[in-house]
Every structure is written in C-alpha cells, then in structure tokens.
Amino acid sequence: xxxxxxxxxxxxxxxxxxxxxxxxxxxxxxxxxxxxxxxxxxxxxxxxxxxxxxxxxxxxxxxxxxxxxxxxxxxxxxxxxxxxxxxxxxxxxxxxxxxxxxxxxxxxxxxxxxxxxxxxxxxxxxxxxxxxxxxxxxxxxxxxxxxxxxxxxxxxxxxxxxxxxxxxxxxxxxxxxxxxxxxxxxxxxxxxxxxxxxxxxxxxxx
Numbered sequence: 001x002x003x004x005x006x007x008x009x010x011x012x013x014x015x016x017x018x019x020x021x022x023x024x025x026x027x028x029x030x031x032x033x034x035x036x037x038x039x040x041x042x043x044x045x046x047x048x049x050x051x052x053x054x055x056x057x058x059x060x061x062x063x064x065x066x067x068x069x070x071x072x073x074x075x076x077x078x079x080x081x082x083x084x085x086x087x088x089x090x091x092x093x094x095x096x097x098x099x100x101x102x103x104x105x106x107x108x109x110x111x112x113x114x115x116x117x118x119x120x121x122x123x124x125x126x127x128x129x130x131x132x133x134x135x136x137x138x139x140x141x142x143x144x145x146x147x148x149x150x151x152x153x154x155x156x157x158x159x160x161x162x163x164x165x166x167x168x169x170x171x172x173x174x175x176x177x178x179x180x181x182x183x184x185x186x187x188x189x190x191x192x193x194x195x196x197x198x199x200x201x202x203x204x205x206x
Contacts, residue, residue: 019072021080025099026091027116028065031161034187035089036067038165041182042174043071053078063118064095089168091147091161092116093132100136108171109140112147112164143167150201159191159198166202176203 022039026032036052043050048071055066068080085103089110090096096111103109111133120126133144145167151160162183169179180196187195 019070019075020087021085022069022087022089023080023085023099023102024067024069024089024091025095026065027095027118028063030065030091031158032065032067032091035161035165036069038179038182038186039069040071041186042178043069045178045182046071046174048072049075051075051078064098066099087168087171089164091164094118094128096136097129097132100140103140107140108143109136110143110164110168110171111136111145112160113144114146114148143171145202145205147202150205151198154194154197154201156194156198159194162187162195162198163202166199167205169199169203 020043024032024035024039033054036054040050040052050069050071052070053068055068068078070078070080080102082102083104085107087108087110088096088099088103090099091112092114093111094115096109100109113133115128117128118126121128133142136142137144145164147160147163147167148157150163151157165179165183169176179199183195183199184192
C-alpha cells in the first residue's frame with residue numbers, strides 16, 4: 001500500500017533542510033502498519049510532504065514486513081534506497097540484521113530485543129544467528145530495548161510497538177507533545193490510555 005500527502009507549511013514546522021528517511025521492519029502481525037501511520041501523521045502535522053510505502057512479504061507466514069516513511073519539503077519517491085535510512089526501527093533482532101545495510105553511516109538503529117524464528121529456522125533449514133545486537137552495535141549506533149517485556153509489565157503485550165515508538169521519539173526531532181497528540185488521534189479510542197502509557201514507558205527507558 002502507498003500513501004501520499006502534501007501538507008501546507010506550518011509556522012511550527014520542524015527545521016529541516018533535507019528529506020528524512022525512516023524504515024520500519026518486522027514480522028507479519030507485529031503492528032508495523034500502525035507504527036508507520038503514527039510516524040506519517042506526526043510528519044504531516046509538522047507540515048511536511050510525506051510518502052509512506054508498505055511492502056508485505058509472506059506476512060501471513062511470519063515473513064518480513066517493511067515500511068518506508070519519507071518526509072521533507074518535497075518528497076518525490078516513497079522508497080528508501082540502501083544506505084539512505086536515517087533511522088531503522090526493527091521490531092525483531094533478525095529483521096534488524098537483514099535490513100541494517102539500508103542505514104546511513106551515521107544512522108540510528110532501534111532494535112526490539114525479541115526473537116521470532118522464521119520458517120527456515122523452524123524447519124531446521126537454517127540457524128538463528130547469535131549475538132546480533134552486539135555485532136550490529138560494532139558497526140552502527142544501536143538503541144536496544146526489550147519492548148515486549150515492558151508491554152507485559154503494563155499488562156498488554158499488544159502495545160509493545162508503542163513502547164518502541166517511545167524509544168524512537170527520543171532519537172527524533174519532534175516534540176514529545178506532538179507524539180502524544182498523534183498517538184491519541186491514531187489509535188482506537190478504547191486503547192488510548194494504554195498506548196500513551198506504553199509510549200511513556202518507552203520514552204523513559206535509558
């Protein structure tokens with residue numbers, strides 16, 4: 001699915017001179033779509049031109065799901081090229097390893113420290129790599145967190161992706177209040193309170 005938006009310039013627009021590129025990678029069913037909508041909504045509210053493109057692999061079977069979010073003064077294409085991502089948000093360790101080469105040299109890799117075995121590992125055709133986060137940390141700036149653990153502390157495993165957004169917010173240029181506003185307007189009304197609590201939990205992580 002591809003979504004495009006051109007928003008009028010606002011007085012409170014975040015100062016930025018070039019297009020920002022964000023990738024969200026995960027496994028089917030992890031909620032990457034909601035995350036991309038929140039990020040896209042955040043950029044739209046700030047007055048940027050926004051392009052979002054979602055690429056679904058074998059999501060029904062736990063395959064990779066990749067979302068590109070690009071925003072700036074004028075964004076022509078929705079796809080992020082290799083070596084161009086400013087931020088890569090990975091919902092699972094192996095997905096972080098799989099797509100790390102899309103990061104810029106000074107990009108930030110935000111990793112949810114969770115393991116979900118792909119079908120090749122489940123069937124014994126391949127082994128799940130060890131020390132993924134440590135190895136990536138030797139090459140990139142890595143922010144690692146166990147979002148599922150934090151979500152379970154809150155009593156709702158489904159909000160782990162909002163925990164990740166909280167961690168991401170500390171590494172992006174948007175005000176915290178703007179994040180809260182967009183989350184409130186994007187998630188289902190009955191889940192607003194728990195999602196905002198999850199966002200705060202992620203934001204407070206060291």
